Amino acid sequence: MASSSSLTLSQAILSRSAIPRHGSAAPTAAGSVSIPSFSGLKPTTTTSFSTPTRRRTPTLTRLPITASAAVETLEKTTDTALIDKSVNTIRFLAIDAVEKANSGHPGLPMGCAPMGHILYDEVMRYNPKNPYWFNRDRFVLSAGHGCMLQYALLHLAGYDAVKEEDLKSFRQWGSRTPGHPENFETPGIEVTTGPLGQGVANAVGLALAEKHLAARFNKPDSEIVDHYTYVILGDGCQMEGISNEACSLAGHWGLGKLIAFYDDNHISIDGDTEIAFTEKADIRFEALGWHVIWVKNGNTGYDEIRAAIKEAKAVKDKPTLIKITTTIGFGSPNKANSYSVHGSALGAKEVEATRKNLGWPFEPFHVPDDVKKHWSRHVPAGADLEAEWNAKFAEYEKKYSEEAAELKSIITGELPAGWEKALPTYTPETPGDATRNLSQQNLNALAKVLPGLLGGSADLASSNMTLLKMFGDFQKNTAEERNVRFGVREHGMGAICNGIALHSPGFIPYCATFFVFTDYMRAAMRISALSEAGVIYVMTHDSIGLGEDGPTHQPIEHLASFRAMPNILMLRPADGNETAGSYKVAVLNRKRPSVLALSRQKLPNLAGTSIDGVSKGGYTISDNSSGNKPDVILIGTGSELEIAAKAADELRKEGKSVRVVSFVSWELFDEQSDEYKESVLPASVSARVSIEAGSTFGWQKIVGAKGKAIGIDRFGASAPAGKIYKEFGITAEAVIAAAKEVA
């Protein structure tokens, strides 16, 4: 890779937001990069504060905290009155925006404003004018409904995406302030949250990414990767199983730079959490290997919050949960501490009462001048931070050119030239193999040329065939390695991969389980699609072809269910070339996840398949017709393409002209020109038969009213695979019979 200036580097990152988004009406224009001259991040006022009394749950065993020179000293940056004012500004921006929209969630921002203020104003390192600066601290609002908290903070910090007019168009058509945080709408938002528990799992992925890159690229003389990941999660996130999965892994991996604030406000939509959530979450987190701190006064205890963050940073071998007790809707005299403040506007009367109660004489959306002035330092300071880091990177590049090139590829998302030459190719003479094994050949070939490729399986590495042989396991003390062991935690795995993908554009995370168990992780996969996270889902055992494990393990409706999902590529390769082609597509689609459905069983390498063919989604692999007028078109995917080819051989022997089409990806075929589509599936040929070992749902679009779709519209069965294929009629004989019926 050619060397480039650091400025170019950060621009390349910034250009992410200018790429058109999937089907959205109006792409957000990216702000231009402007690196102002040095002005410093030092606080204007520094006074020391007394060590607060930290209160802890009595049963927690204290960890010995090692003092470390590297711990930042958190100092009170300004007087408390101004902080109160800033915190109330955040509260009222949220109140006012929700009120104007007459829709939204004021309760969380009102309760979490103090921790939000301290994080964005005192603790986090970021550059408002380049939200994509690589070494920024990451922040995730896992309780995404409280997004007005983050919009208010981004607004105060000087992010271009959230101007006053954006706050005023909260939750409106075309605005950059949608009802939940969406990374693809609002530069400054890292990941897309709202569905509970996803965000904290994303944060685990972000922290994993940092730990991996730091272990891989940092040098004794240059800590080129060094940021924290902060997350706010609520009671709802705590209840979701995905958070337990991801947090168990975070503890296992010792993600010391992950700091989670658990907004312990005792209220969820149905009322007091006493009705459904009485576990001891803090003890659970200790059991998961986290360091746990309890801040009892999250409403006004600024010093307690600061001290907790300081303590969290001092614990380097464990992630930290700061349980921070707050009052939902703090400041509202009649609605605070009740579910009614969670998800509805306060109403004019209660807004007025809250203004009185908190002594807030200002107009809606007003940011007092002293608050504005106080926050104004972040723009120059952030530019300095980035400039300093750019200078550091330039030094690093000089000393460690190879590492710098790899890191740069991960930072920018620019794939190394010629990477696709690493893809293996096959001929019909190549011995047959299961596509899951062929997938492993591809993964191992690609890992050599793609610095950002890493991933693993949910405890099925030896079945999914996902191990990268040249690397060891990513573990607490071997974080530079690239095989991630997720355990049996599919949902957490998907969301962690979303975090990795969205950490830096050059990360290409893959993850694996049996195809049927996409049901466990579908919510995370949907967010991959929505949030443009180019995760590669390696899904093996993709049909009844897995045999004896039976219907609980045999996917039926899964191909259809992903074909119906927007912005995700469903690929079902038939052999070696198609597996390579699927990986090519998956790697190139960095803003769209790919699902690869792969066989457990051995499949032959077929004549006519190709890497290029896959890129078109559907293509002809054999044809003995002329004039684009075959007697019949046989269409297959994956393991059934072989069956279609066999049936064609037989039919041709009987004198028929038969075209065989591989339909490896419906989405890609849909994107081709009408001319191309007509060349593969001419409108005049209604004699079409499809065969796929899955639900026929949707196939009528392809085979038409006069065609026939052979598939499986019931659950599977436990028996040897060949027997099930035969009993279910997924056979060449069935294709031949159907072809004769329709032709």
Next chain:
Amino acid sequence: MASSSSLTLSQAILSRSAIPRHGSAAPTAAGSVSIPSFSGLKPTTTTSFSTPTRRRTPTLTRLPITASAAVETLEKTTDTALIDKSVNTIRFLAIDAVEKANSGHPGLPMGCAPMGHILYDEVMRYNPKNPYWFNRDRFVLSAGHGCMLQYALLHLAGYDAVKEEDLKSFRQWGSRTPGHPENFETPGIEVTTGPLGQGVANAVGLALAEKHLAARFNKPDSEIVDHYTYVILGDGCQMEGISNEACSLAGHWGLGKLIAFYDDNHISIDGDTEIAFTEKADIRFEALGWHVIWVKNGNTGYDEIRAAIKEAKAVKDKPTLIKITTTIGFGSPNKANSYSVHGSALGAKEVEATRKNLGWPFEPFHVPDDVKKHWSRHVPAGADLEAEWNAKFAEYEKKYSEEAAELKSIITGELPAGWEKALPTYTPETPGDATRNLSQQNLNALAKVLPGLLGGSADLASSNMTLLKMFGDFQKNTAEERNVRFGVREHGMGAICNGIALHSPGFIPYCATFFVFTDYMRAAMRISALSEAGVIYVMTHDSIGLGEDGPTHQPIEHLASFRAMPNILMLRPADGNETAGSYKVAVLNRKRPSVLALSRQKLPNLAGTSIDGVSKGGYTISDNSSGNKPDVILIGTGSELEIAAKAADELRKEGKSVRVVSFVSWELFDEQSDEYKESVLPASVSARVSIEAGSTFGWQKIVGAKGKAIGIDRFGASAPAGKIYKEFGITAEAVIAAAKEVA
């Protein structure tokens, strides 16, 4: 309900298995009920055993254990040599069956045989000849891959479903011993497991059901409901988020009669659990409110196991986790304690070595005579247990006829006569309302007449509108109530409802969240469908019509994804009558779950809709054509049926003959006669337009190649609902334009 003899009652239960199953090839014939004369359950030999040393994790705080007269005394039933022999019989039945199939999982049965033996031979109360006897103890193998353990136990205990020939046809086509436990194939199996974590959550549902019925029906003089729920879960189940969700609820509810064995064998498919699972699961369970016991020697420590169960039964206000350390593949000299014994046959050589190692001289599948004799008491004893209970029930019925009738309805699944008269009906003059509100009217009407209806929401009761107003909350000390508060735990909720549904045929559990969050619980919903659990999924906020919450909350592909799933009914009612019709269908379909997609927004009551129409899936609500030849057919579902009706009005004004069809359930329409289908969608009319605020995927089957499907093939947006409908073209104008295009 007419009074019936107790024998009739148990027959009614048993008849479940004779009902034809969904699309399966060969329904299993139910055994006939035979109630032998009394012969007693007393052990043949009784010797006392010394109190074992219970070893516990040192950090666990001891609970004071209250001695209680109701605790069963667990006594050593026979000499240890015979138990060893029985345990080895179980091990070798598993080894031999896996070997013969050359497929399966021998490791768990070899390790768990001791606890399995003690449970089925010494502890559990059941009747082998009537696997559906109501008051039986329930057993769930959450680590379902180890199903040969349970098949061996059912075989020894005398269940008709698992004869020697069934063991010999393990994992073969048409056998009653499939690769994972399937309740619909094998009487004696309670629920369908295999996908990890589901089983323990089902067990929570089974235990909830028992606690609810006991609280509701037991009397000071008659404990008519009184059984335990046992479950074996493995490391994999522990890692899955669903288990944390369900177990948090079990602790919250204080399910004292739930006893879980955690098979702590330190091995998962990828190797030692150290690579991905280093949390302290026992402490986590204490945090969840469970009583935790550690049995260090699960391989041979029979007395330790017995003592743990005794202790567990003594703790009445908490569920108990018995962490039981075992050796996977115990007895195999070269493969024990390694992942290689988890999921593959041992191979002839290692089988031989294991036979030598454990001193097992017998032929494959041999059950030694003394073992057979020892187990033979369970058939007469089980019959006695049931006969005793039947006598008790007859007494109960005399004293408490009203309660007995309700309980009997729950036990048998026989719906009270005339229940459907409770369904509300509506006219076009009835003011419009959101179908989620109409749903609540139906739920509240049905709760009065259906004794087995109970359920709740995943912390969205006030949004899903699922509260039953005449009942309080099911809680630890108010278990007789019927509003279940699941917290934000969709996946656990679904699996708990599966457990409730499969506890007794008359339970009609419903559960609710936003439709988009079916993604969180899809794995449980699929098991509802597969295992014939008639759960009602009340899914509100079913489209972009929810508005401002935006694309993370707006379902798009979800209707299609359930239409593609076998054996589940996807219903999308348009108004009051269709909501009532959907509930009627859902209640009647006790062996098929239903998903009701309901609107957040207000909808008018339309002319022509009906409860009966819903039962046909698709039906004409208005038509001004004659001779079954409309110019165009407009097809809508749910909230878009109104739009289709409006478009029809306009088109008719222009002189067109237009039929409007409500397509509330594709599955039900598919089941109608060809004549009926032709009467609604005549083949000769190709001018068809469908409108639905969701993916168009699949609609080509209905509208045909010449028709047009109006829908949404992208993600949603955050804005007021009306604005999104307009921007996305889900409007009467679009329908009119499309109708003119196709007609």
